[in-house]
Amino acid sequence: MTVADTRGAVSAADDSPVLGLDGVGMRFPDGTEALRGVDLTVARGEFVSVVGPSGCGKSTLLRIAAGLTAPTAGRVSVHEGSAGSVGYVFQDPTLLPWRTVRANVELFGELRGLPRQERRERAAQALELVGLEEFAGHRPGALSGGMRMRASLARSLALRPGLFLLDEPFGSLDEITRERLDEDLLRLHRAERFAALLVTHSVTEAVLLSSRVVVLTPRPGRVAGEFPVPFPYPRAERLRFSAELAALAAEVSACMRGAAR
Numbered sequence: 316m317t318v319a320d321t322r323g324a325v326s327a328a329d330d331s332p333v334l335g336l337d338g339v340g341m342r343f344p345d346g347t348e349a350l351r352g353v354d355l356t357v358a359r360g361e362f363v364s365v366v367g368p369s370g371c372g373k374s375t376l377l378r379i380a381a382g383l384t385a386p387t388a389g390r391v392s393v394h395e396g397s398a399g400s401v402g403y404v405f406q407d408p409t410l411l412p413w414r415t416v417r418a419n420v421e422l423f424g425e426l427r428g429l430p431r432q433e434r435r436e437r438a439a440q441a442l443e444l445v446g447l448e449e450f451a452g453h454r455p456g457a458l459s460g461g462m463r464m465r466a467s468l469a470r471s472l473a474l475r476p477g478l479f480l481l482d483e484p485f486g487s488l489d490e491i492t493r494e495r496l497d498e499d500l501l502r503l504h505r506a507e508r509f510a511a512l513l514v515t516h517s518v519t520e521a522v523l524l525s526s527r528v529v530v531l532t533p534r535p536g537r538v539a540g541e542f543p544v545p546f547p548y549p550r551a552e553r554l555r556f557s558a559e560l561a562a563l564a565a566e567v568s569a570c571m572r573g574a575a576r
């Protein structure tokens with residue numbers, strides 16, 4: 316996996332996928348087979364969501380894409396030059412409670428040895444993007460759950476990722492906060508133009524955010540279907556409650572149910 320620190324690495328002529336999974340399989344040492352023969356690509360600027368029944372291997376897939384777990388079959392490629400940094404956001408914001416929000420957002424830059432001034436600038440910009448400038452000096456304990464998740468998004472945004480991997484990031488939040496953060500994510504995706512791979516339990520969220528939805532079968536997870544989402548970006552808030560979105564979400568859900576039989 317290549318990790319670069321600037322957006323300058325993106326080449327206009329380069330249309331290779333940012334992420335490619337080729338025949339990926341995963342069998343854990345205890346014999347549990349989580350994934351089998353998964354082919355999946357994410358192109359530059361694309362927003363792909365993965366849905367599937369609980370335990371079908373979604374988180375395992377994301378961990379493999381992030382390079383945190385090595386697959387036991389197949390290949391993973393993160394394309395050199397086109398990806399820039401990889402941002403990884405979990406359901407748990409994992410902020411350090413003794414650091415201020417600003418210092419948390421600067422953390423990854425610190426770990427990568429970015430000069431102090433650049434870290435400061437990137438953190439300030441990322442905090443502005445997620446609307447947390449005024450809370451930069453607060454500690455995470457003083458923030459709401461939604462704000463903590465925004466801080467977690469900002470921490471990854473400060474890496475200026477070419478690829479964002481999101482594992483059910485809003486799963487523990489109440490519905491209204493989750494809807495707001497979906498809007499934020501859509502806006503950030505437009506503004507920063509990263510490619511995204513999102514794991515979610517919500518078919519509506521998947522359709523609302525994505526340019527493509529991938530459905531996995533029950534364990535071992537295989538690709539049961541892929542659904543291009545035809546709605547152009549930027550997407551209006553009312554799309555969430557539209558008949559068009561409901562119809563596509565019903566198709567995706569039917570595929571999930573069919574795969575589970």
Ligand SMILES: Nc1ncnc2c1ncn2[C@@H]1O[C@H](COP(=O)(O)OP(=O)(O)OP(=O)(O)O)[C@@H](O)[C@H]1O
Pocket residue numbers: 343344345347348349367368369370371372373374375376534
């Ligand atoms: N380290 C491990 N060792 C053995 N089995 C594991 C390990 N990690 C995950 N599994 C199993 O692999 C399967 C897939 O797990 P994973 O967490 O990827 O599923 P998921 O689709 O993300 O689940 P959920 O939707 O409930 O979060 C599950 O049966 C899980 O118990």
